[in-house]
Amino acid sequence: MSRAEVSPEEMAPERVAPERAVSGAVVRAGVRAGVRPQTAAGFLALFRSEVGLTFRRARTLALLSILAALPVLIGVVVRVETGGESGGGGPAFVAQVTQNGLFLVFTALALTLPVFLPMSVGVVAGDAVAGEASAGTLRYLLVAPAGRTRLLAAKFTAALVYCAVATAVVALSALATGAALFPMGEVTLLSGDAIGPGAALLRALLVAAVVAASLAGLVAIGLFVSTLTGSGIAAMATTVVLVITVQILDSFPQLHAVQPYLFTHGWLSFGDLLRTPMYWDNVLDNLGLQAVYVAVFGSAAWARFASRDITA
Amino acid sequence: MVDQDTPYRTRRRTVGRVLVPVAVGAVVAAGAGLVPALASDSAPNLPAVSAEQLVAKVLGSETDAFSGTVKVKADLGVPSQLLGAAGGGGASPQAKALELLGGEHTLQVAADGPDRQRLGLVGELGGYEVVHNGDQLWAWDSKANEAHHVVLPKDAGHGRAAGAPLGAGSLTPQELAKQVLAAGAGTTSVTVDGTVEVAGRAAYKLSVKPTQAGSTVREVRIAVDAEHGVPLGVLVQVAGGGSPVLDAHFSSVSFATPAAKTFEFSAPKGAKVTEGRDAAAGAPAGAAEAAEAAGAARGKAEPARPGGDPGVNVVGEGWTAVLSTRLPEGGPSAGAGQDARGHGKGGPDNPLALVKSLGKPVGGGSLISTRLLNVLVTDDGRVFAGAVTLPVLQSAAGVK
Known part of the structure; x- marks a missing residue:
């Protein structure tokens, strides 16, 4: 980890203490009652603390601003380079973007989903436990009897929130860029039908939700990897390498039999929602697969984290 | 967690924890493996019918309005790249029809009588659509942002629609099955071979086998909807064995008349539109021709050689x-x-x-x-x- 990337929290564990005080207050209440606080409020406090921690990191903000800049870059390139004629080449939906700025949302999501979004999600999820361990804050967290399971659940949920925020950042930035550079109005879907701008915005919202949910499996994998090591950077790198490896495997025709079970396989199925009638089969397959990955790797992360010795 | 209060965690508990994700994985794998197997085993109970009755039911079926999703899986043993090259690539209906003959594809289909059909090829981040409504025929490729428009001659439109509504449309189970059923009486054994469930509907399995030696086709299996007499799936097995050479079946189907606006199509804004004055000049004619040639070859689902040489x-x-x-x-x-x-x-x-x-x-x-x-x-x-x-x-x- 480079010096510049180390956030203040990591540099000075004592500064984390007020941050953690939120959960600490709840914990104290629980101690007074003589039991661990298994309340929704307790979880919520822990969760809020995790979300705050995630989004206050300079690293997270840098990732989000890169994600926000990408649609602008794509929009400008398409605007400058597409002189009316777009003969089917280039990234997805480019022909549509020049007709309607709203399509930049879908182009941006299709372009960021294979690499940028999973990379940033891998950083956040991989860092979740291992980062605390390497910064030496994990044992402080566990001294409080908040419960390892609940801590893990809070970290998982916070990472899911990051997925949603990252996707929303890409979508909103693309929407703003698209509106600024290209005409808006009726949107021609992939099946050739036109729908009004309102309905198109709803579809964009739906697509963004599906894209964010597509990353859930990766979050679970990243969290599991994160519980395996005490080094934050190792967990992040492993998660990102895993994403790339799986996508390479997904491109071999010889591995046709296993490909439907790779967590990246259905990522681009969101395009099927841009048809009339919407074609849900692939999207639902993808979401089901993500649920399976969450179940398997989430429970693996729990099994590992709940029984591991915390030395850092 | 209780164990945080206890200084020592027993080894047994740790092992027990590790078993949880393993068990979750095993349950999921078992579910994924077993559920389809169980589903396909439950053949619906239907009254027995003779082969003749079933064929008559198919030929006499009045149901010509439906919509649904068709899965087409073809394994002709021809590399799909070659098929793409043979079709000339790009947006022409011919190229798309040939593309269907290799690999797996998903089609969204809708039809309302002989004059109105719609067929959409579901692609990753793209789509290809063919819409036929009366004398209007549109083909639309979203990736290329191109549309082909053909105005069909009034009379010819009807004639073609009756036989093969659209070039690519001849790959719907209906058309395939009808062509196969019409294929030949003396040379073919047709039997009813139990029942099957297709797209959630009870269907009879009609088995069509050539009795002549020398055909590469071993068996054509058609799933016929028990209620409507509509073919729901076609499976072609070759004499050489192995996976089916063609497997086209509905994965979902509805026999309600599709909304009229399903068949309305106009050139999308900003799309490049190619006009073909009539079927002979337009690109779809090629596909229709191919379908007719396939029909001439006694309905086998083979790609007709494009060529149009006089001496065939x-x-x-x-x-x-x-x-x-x-x-x-x-x-x-x-x-x-x-x-x-x-x-x-x-x-x-x-x-x-x-x-x-x-x-x-x-x-x-x-x-x-x-x-x-x-x-x-x-x-x-x-x-x-x-x-x-x-x-x-x-x-x-x-x-x-």
Whole structure:
């Protein structure tokens, strides 16, 4: 980890203490009652603390601003380079973007989903436990009897929130860029039908939700990897390498039999929602697969984290 | 967690924890493996019918309005890249129809009578759509942002619609099954072989087998909807065994009349529109032609050779019918064979040399073989093609 990337929290564990005080207050209440606080409020406090921690990191903000800049870059390139004629080449939906700025949302999501979004999600999820361990804050967290399971659940949920925020950042930035550079109005879907701008915005919202949910499996994998090591950077790198490896495997025709079970396989199925009638089969397959990955790797992360010795 | 208060965690508990994700994985794997197996085992109970009754039910079916999703899986043993190249690539309906003959594809189909059909090819981040409404025929490729528009002649539109509504439309289970059922009485054994569930509907399995020796087709299996008499799926097995050469079936279907606006199509804003004045000039005609040729070949689901040479003859009948024609005369043949691969796409200078480089030499010429279709090109440039074995082709060519 480079010096510049180390956030203040990591540099000075004592500064984390007020941050953690939120959960600490709840914990104290629980101690007074003589039991661990298994309340929704307790979880919520822990969760809020995790979300705050995630989004206050300079690293997270840098990732989000890169994600926000990408649609602008794509929009400008398409605007400058597409002189009316777009003969089917280039990234997805480019022909549509020049007709309607709203399509930049879908182009941006299709372009960021294979690499940028999973990379940033891998950083956040991989860092979740291992980062605390390497910064030496994990044992402080566990001294409080908040419960390892609940801590893990809070970290998982916070990472899911990051997925949603990252996707929303890409979508909103693309929407703003698209509106600024290209005409808006009726949107021609992939099946050739036109729908009004309102309905198109709803579809964009739906697509963004599906894209964010597509990353859930990766979050679970990243969290599991994160519980395996005490080094934050190792967990992040492993998660990102895993994403790339799986996508390479997904491109071999010889591995046709296993490909439907790779967590990246259905990522681009969101395009099927841009048809009339919407074609849900692939999207639902993808979401089901993500649920399976969450179940398997989430429970693996729990099994590992709940029984591991915390030395850092 | 209780264990945080206890200083020592027992080894047994740790092992127990590790078993949780393993168990979750096992349950999921078992579920994924077992559920489809169980689902396909439960054959619905239906009253027994004879083959004749079932065929009559299909032919007499009045149901011509439906919508649904069709899965097409073709394994002709031809590389899909070659199919793409043969179709010329790009947005033309011909290319798309050929593309369907390799790999797996999903189609969204809707139809309301002979005059209105819609067919959408679901692609990753793209779509291809063919809409037929009365005398209007649109083909739309979202990736290329191109639309083809053809105004069909009034009368011809009806005639074509009755036989093959759209070129690519002949791949819907209905059309395929009807063509196969019409194929031939004396040469074919048709039996009802139990029941099956397709797209959540109870269906009879109609088994069609050639009784003639020499066909590469072993069995054509058609799932016929028990209530509506509509074919819901077609499965073609070849004599060589292995996976089905063609498996087209509905994965979901509704027999409600689709909304009228389903069949309304206008040129999308900003799309490049190619106008074809009538069917003969328009690109879809090629696909329709191909479908008709396929029909002429007694309905087997084989790709008709595009060509339109005047001298196409049919030798034999039934399942062992062989199409014969001549190779187009090439230009000067000098050295063309050396570079045949490079000429594959454009149009080789010497077709015979190209065929020789692609095919394998057999008695009397060169054989280009796929799992279903065999093509024999004799040394003097005659072409014999059919879903038949090599000896049948050779005897049709008179070379053996």
